[in-house]
Amino acid sequence: MAKTVKIALAGEGGQGVQSVAGIMVGAANDKGREALYIPNFGVEQRGGVSVAFCQISDDKIGSPKFKKADLVIALSDRAVRRTTQYVDENTVFIYDSSIEDIEDDLPKNAKKVIGIPALDVAKKELHPRVFNVIIMGAAIEATHIVEMPEAKEALEKKLGYKFEQNPKLRPLNFTALEKGAELVKELL
Amino acid sequence: MSKAPNMPKSWREETKPHKFCPGCGHGLVLKALGQAIDELGIQDRVVFGCDIGCSLLSFDFFNVDSVQTHHGRTTPVVTGVKRARPDRICIAYMGDGGGYAIGSQHLVNAAARNEKITVILANNCNYGMTGGQMAPTSLPGMKTETTPYGRDPEVTGYPTQGPEMVSAITREGAYVARGTVANVRQLKNYIKKALQNQVEGNGFSFVEALSGCPTNWSTNAKDTWAFIEETMPKYFKVGELKAPAKKEE
Amino acid sequence: MAEKPIQGEKRVFMTGNEVAAWAALAAEADIMYGYPITPQNEIMHYWTRLSPKFDRGFLQTEDEISAGFTTCGGVLSGKRAFTATAGPGNTLMQESMTMAEMMRIPLVCVVQQRGGPSTATVIYSQQEATMTCYGGNGEGFRIVYSTSTHQELYDYVIKGFNTAWTYRFPTFVLGDGYQAKMRESLHIYDPATKGINMVATEPSLGLEGTPGVDRDPQHLRNTYNTEEELYEVVSELVADYEKAAPEIVEYQTFDTDDAEIVIVAHGIVTRAAQAAVKELREEGIKVGHFRPITLRPFPANELKEIASKAKKLIVMESAQGQFDRMVKHAIYGLTTPIEDYFKPGMGITSEEIVEYVKKGM
Numbered sequence: 001m002a003k004t005v006k007i008a009l010a011g012e013g014g015q016g017v018q019s020v021a022g023i024m025v026g027a028a029n030d031k032g033r034e035a036l037y038i039p040n041f042g043v044e045q046r047g048g049v050s051v052a053f054c055q056i057s058d059d060k061i062g063s064p065k066f067k068k069a070d071l072v073i074a075l076s077d078r079a080v081r082r083t084t085q086y087v088d089e090n091t092v093f094i095y096d097s098s099i100e101d102i103e104d105d106l107p108k109n110a111k112k113v114i115g116i117p118a119l120d121v122a123k124k125e126l127h128p129r130v131f132n133v134i135i136m137g138a139a140i141e142a143t144h145i146v147e148m149p150e151a152k153e154a155l156e157k158k159l160g161y162k163f164e165q166n167p168k169l170r171p172l173n174f175t176a177l178e179k180g181a182e183l184v185k186e187l188l
Numbered sequence: 189m190s191k192a193p194n195m196p197k198s199w200r201e202e203t204k205p206h207k208f209c210p211g212c213g214h215g216l217v218l219k220a221l222g223q224a225i226d227e228l229g230i231q232d233r234v235v236f237g238c239d240i241g242c243s244l245l246s247f248d249f250f251n252v253d254s255v256q257t258h259h260g261r262t263t264p265v266v267t268g269v270k271r272a273r274p275d276r277i278c279i280a281y282m283g284d285g286g287g288y289a290i291g292s293q294h295l296v297n298a299a300a301r302n303e304k305i306t307v308i309l310a311n312n313c314n315y316g317m318t319g320g321q322m323a324p325t326s327l328p329g330m331k332t333e334t335t336p337y338g339r340d341p342e343v344t345g346y347p348t349q350g351p352e353m354v355s356a357i358t359r360e361g362a363y364v365a366r367g368t369v370a371n372v373r374q375l376k377n378y379i380k381k382a383l384q385n386q387v388e389g390n391g392f393s394f395v396e397a398l399s400g401c402p403t404n405w406s407t408n409a410k411d412t413w414a415f416i417e418e419t420m421p422k423y424f425k426v427g428e429l430k431a432p433a434k435k436e437e
Numbered sequence: 438m439a440e441k442p443i444q445g446e447k448r449v450f451m452t453g454n455e456v457a458a459w460a461a462l463a464a465e466a467d468i469m470y471g472y473p474i475t476p477q478n479e480i481m482h483y484w485t486r487l488s489p490k491f492d493r494g495f496l497q498t499e500d501e502i503s504a505g506f507t508t509c510g511g512v513l514s515g516k517r518a519f520t521a522t523a524g525p526g527n528t529l530m531q532e533s534m535t536m537a538e539m540m541r542i543p544l545v546c547v548v549q550q551r552g553g554p555s556t557a558t559v560i561y562s563q564q565e566a567t568m569t570c571y572g573g574n575g576e577g578f579r580i581v582y583s584t585s586t587h588q589e590l591y592d593y594v595i596k597g598f599n600t601a602w603t604y605r606f607p608t609f610v611l612g613d614g615y616q617a618k619m620r621e622s623l624h625i626y627d628p629a630t631k632g633i634n635m636v637a638t639e640p641s642l643g644l645e646g647t648p649g650v651d652r653d654p655q656h657l658r659n660t661y662n663t664e665e666e667l668y669e670v671v672s673e674l675v676a677d678y679e680k681a682a683p684e685i686v687e688y689q690t691f692d693t694d695d696a697e698i699v700i701v702a703h704g705i706v707t708r709a710a711q712a713a714v715k716e717l718r719e720e721g722i723k724v725g726h727f728r729p730i731t732l733r734p735f736p737a738n739e740l741k742e743i744a745s746k747a748k749k750l751i752v753m754e755s756a757q758g759q760f761d762r763m764v765k766h767a768i769y770g771l772t773t774p775i776e777d778y779f780k781p782g783m784g785i786t787s788e789e790i791v792e793y794v795k796k797g798m
Contacts, residue, residue, distance in 0.1 A: 022620070029450040029622055038619035040560070060586075062712030064615045064705070065784040200649060232647040235514075240660070248656040251649025253642040255513060256658040257506065258536055264503040268510020269642060271496050272468055272518065276643045297499035 004057035005143050006066045009135070010083045011075035013050050016132030019158075021052030024136060027146045027154035028056045036061040049078045056145040071142050072110075073135060075118075077102050092142055094184065116183040122176070130176035137180020142188060151177055196222025198231045200251045207245040211412055213399025214242060216369035217310050218249055220397070221279070224380035225252070228387065230277050237266040239282035239291070242316040246281060260291025263298050263307060270305050277386055278305045285315050288324040288348040299354045302361055302391040306382045309350060309394070311424065312401040320404030324348035327423055332404075347423050354394045355429040361391025364430040368398035370417045371426070378428065390432045398424055442491055446626035453616035454479035456587045457521065457547050459625050460594035462487055465635050466545075467516040468494035470507040474526040475559035476614040477549045481521070501526040505533025505546075512537075512544045513657070515640025517598055521547035523614070525556060527565050527572070534607055535573035538674070539659040542641075543601035547594065547610045549617040552782035561614035562782040563704055563755040567762070569609050570733045576671065578678050580608040580685055581733040583704040587623040589730075590616060595628050602636040604681045611732065613755075615705055615784065682734035689728045690743065692718055696725025698794060699747040701740070701764050703729050706753055706785050713790035724794055732760075737767035744768045751794070753778040753785055 007024075011017040018039050025035040033056055040051035055061045068088040074080040074095045080102045087093055087107040095106065097115035106113055116138060122131040133155070140151050155173055156163070163170040195201070199222050208214045225231055234252040238244050240259035247256035257265045266280040287295050287309040295307065314332050315321040322332040322339055325347045329338040355364040363385040367375030375397055382393035398420045402412040442462040451459075457480045461469065469488070471481045485495050498504045504520045511518030522530050527548055537544050550565040552558030571577040580600050582593040593610050601608035628635065641655060648654030661667040689707070691714050693699060702710045707728040717724045727743055729736050744750055750773055754760040757779050765775065778785070778793060 025620060026450060034622060035450070036619060036621045038615055061621065061708075063709035063784060063786045064619045065786060067786050067788045198649075200654065231649075233643075235642045237510075244658075244660055247658045247660075248654075251647075251654050253644060253648060253655040254657065255642055255655075256660055257509075258532060258659075261502065261506045261533070261536075264498065264506035265510040265513070267496070267498075267503075268470060268507030268518070269514045270510075271470075271494060271507065272511040272514035272516040273640075273643050276514075293499050294503055297503070 004055050004059070004061060005071075005145050006069045007054040007071045007073075007139060007143060008069040008083055008086045009052040009054065009073050009139065010049060010079035012079065013048055015050075015075050017050055017052050017075065017135070020132045020136045020139070021054050023154050023158050024139060024145065024151075025054050025056065026158070027150050030154065031146060031150060033058060034061050036064055038064045049076070049082050051082065071139060073139060075135065077105070081105050092188065094138060094142065112188065114184060114187045118180065118183065121179055121183070126176050126179065127172060130173055133173050133176040134180035134183070137177040138184045141181035141184050148177070148181065196226050198222045198225040198250050198252060200248060203248045206249060208242065209403045211400060211402040211409060212242070213312060213369040213397070213401070213416070214246065214310055216372055217308065217375065217397045217399060218246055220367075220372050220376035220379050221281075221308060222250065223376045224383055225250070227380055228383055230383065230387065233275065233277045235266070235269050235273070235276045235278045237262040237269070237278070237280045239280075239286035240317070241283040241286055243281050243283050243286065243310065244317075260286045260289070260294065262286065263291055263294035263305075266305050267298055267303050270303065274304070277383060279383070280305060280307045282307070282309050283316065284309060284311045284313070284323045284325040284348070284350070288350055295354070296357060299358050299362070299392050299394065302359060304386055304389055304391060306386050306393045306395075308379060308382070309396045310399040311350070311396050312399045313420065314401055314404050316401045316404055320401075325350075325424075327419065349424070351394060351396050351429050354392075358392055358430065361432050362430055363390070363393040363432060365394075365428040366396045366398070366424060366426050368416060368421070368426050369400065370398070370413065381431065385432060396424070398426065441627050442487065443625055443627045445630055446624050448622060448624055450620055450622050451587070452479060452618055452620050453587055453590050453612055454549070454618070455483045456590045456623065456625070457594055457610070457612070458483035458487060460591045461519055462491060462493070463625065463628055464595040464598045465517060466493065466519050466598065468496070468511050468518045470496050470498055470504045470511060470518065470520050472498050472501045472504045472522070472526060474501070474523050476551055476617040477521045477523045477526070477547070479617070480547060501529035502532060505530040506536070508544045508546070509533055509537055509542050512542045513641045514643055515638050517602070517635070517638050519545040519547070519598070521549070523549045524551040524553060524565070527568055531568065531572035534579070535575045536659055537607035538575050538578040540657060541605040542607060543605045544607050545594070545597045545601050545610070546607065547612060550611065550613040558782060559614065561755065561784055563613065563706065564759065564781060566611070566703075566732060566754075566756060566759040569611050570763070576675070577733055578606055578674050579733050580604070580606050580731065581611055582609065582687070582730060583611045583732050584616065585705050585707045587616070587621050591623055591625055595633065599633070599636045600685060602638055604677075604685065606678065606681070611704065613705055678734070685731060686734045686736045687730035688736040688739050689730060691726040691728070693725035693727060693743045696723055696743075697748040698722070698724040698751065699743055699749070700724065700726045700751050700753060700790065700794075702726065702753045703732060703760055706755060709785050709787040709790055710753065712787035713794065716787065716791050717794055722794065722798070732763060735763055735767055740764065741768045741771065744773050745771055747773055749773065750775045751778055752776070753790065755780050755783055755785060757781040
């Protein structure tokens, strides 16, 4: 992969987009690739839309922010509105299909706009807490910045101590990761 | 050495006579400080910081390592030294403007942190070096260059009670006193106790010294001393406000 | 003596604030004085977690005025002391920095620029360039390194201590909120493994021996009585600064040899400029990039030579002309046209630089 892959992940504070971004770029870095992650933050410590700008490349990375992303994932109505500016004809735009009243706000110029029922799946099939891991699975499937085994390794590295305390968490998180990939696979 | 009689050993003879105005109280405060340093035998360990205002004229006063800082900033500079070199005895010397106005946040927070430094503050009820403006310690009704009709407490508040404030915000281990140049022996004892408190590593120590400024007060010797001895103590009570409990044997 | 914080060299992936703390540790910094302000806070957070393991000190002061002056006190005591700040905190710290200039106090200060004026944003800008180079009442007798990557942040914090203690001017590492908060890879190392020896420190106060008996006392001051007295002191500062400047000044060039268009940028904007030049060169456009690493002293001669051969300069910065004024001052006398691309408080991407250069052709 010669090109730099640019990802903007956006959600409400507490949805875990920053931790997912951190784990993903960490996985790429562990593979020896160049990765850059910058959290977009405001004055307040909590609340508000949180955007994570990630770039992964085989070369040194230029400016930490970018105008247009290869992949945008938006997890709330405000996040959708906030991130359409990063979309152009090369962008895959993924949003959670449970978000209401955003049809008019979805980007019209994207390469693909994909709604996935990540929140529903998390709540009904897995656990609300792994919502962001489903999103991570989707992001990895859409970009292949790392492959699934490496993504699992990264989760293990980050959450291993929790897995030790509660062994059920490991398959739960890994299933969530795979489920996220499945949700987007057919639609890309 | 042929030092003049009564000149403390820690004074630097080469810089005497000093640069303060005739009748100024600084010389007496610094005499008390010099004697205290001598009696404690700490001259080789003292780091002396002086402020802006007339106190800056003391930067070469002693045979001790000295630094003249900015207005109000002597407390942090001396704090920085003490934190980097806890083995030194660190003294911050300043006036009422430096301690109670422009540098008040530093005094308050150094006291609240119980920094193991000694602050000595000369209170002469006005800004001397800049020409006699109202200070936080100017007395009600007192005429200064910026209160030409007398200080009106309704407009500008009442005189700052420095040692009372420091005493209120310090915990055990602190030493707080107010002396006066009218009683140099007592003032020296207070300063000595303050320095001893630092030597023992107990906590913050603070001595305010009531002092005179005949130049800006426009007073003769008799009126200067009357003001220091009779008028100032009506607002500023001389005595010890706080001393660490005696250590158990 | 605790063992070295970093053995040898290793690749890490961390935020710039963490980098700054590790660099100060590796540089054998003795003590940090600081006050909370975003986006600098994590330098203190990491320092307070790491430093006790290596017997280093920390003091959280009541404000940045105090942080600056306590740092002065630490350095005067002969310790490798540093502080870090941003935005309004940098403003408050300027008073102490002038004392450091006047009294040759070799402190190190890391600045993570945030948006201005006023409280503005906690995110990013290059709006503290003028203040960091020339703040306070004085003449800017300072050394300012403007970094662009985490590797540089690490390298120049270490180097900053040595520059400060070699030349005895306050030394700044000028980063920004992006550098503070972003994660990227770099190599951290024990300076000794790179042949870097930390310049020895020495006390100005609290010397050994009894003053007046074994030695003269130190009587340090920054106040002078007469114009003549001050003029002599400042002239000496000027002479020392000008003598040191050629040894300190640093810059980088990218494809400037045959460049018709030269982009001039500093700090993190150089990353976008470098990427843009690469892309534009692939399309055959003769564009180059000049990047001062030191804003003080400024690589004026070097820029002037390159600018004299170019057909156009484009000055790009995330501020409204603070860097531009330094550039114009440096190349005064040339007639090369200059275009300004100012984005106060906003990041600049390579995409927009490419677009701007093409549009102007």
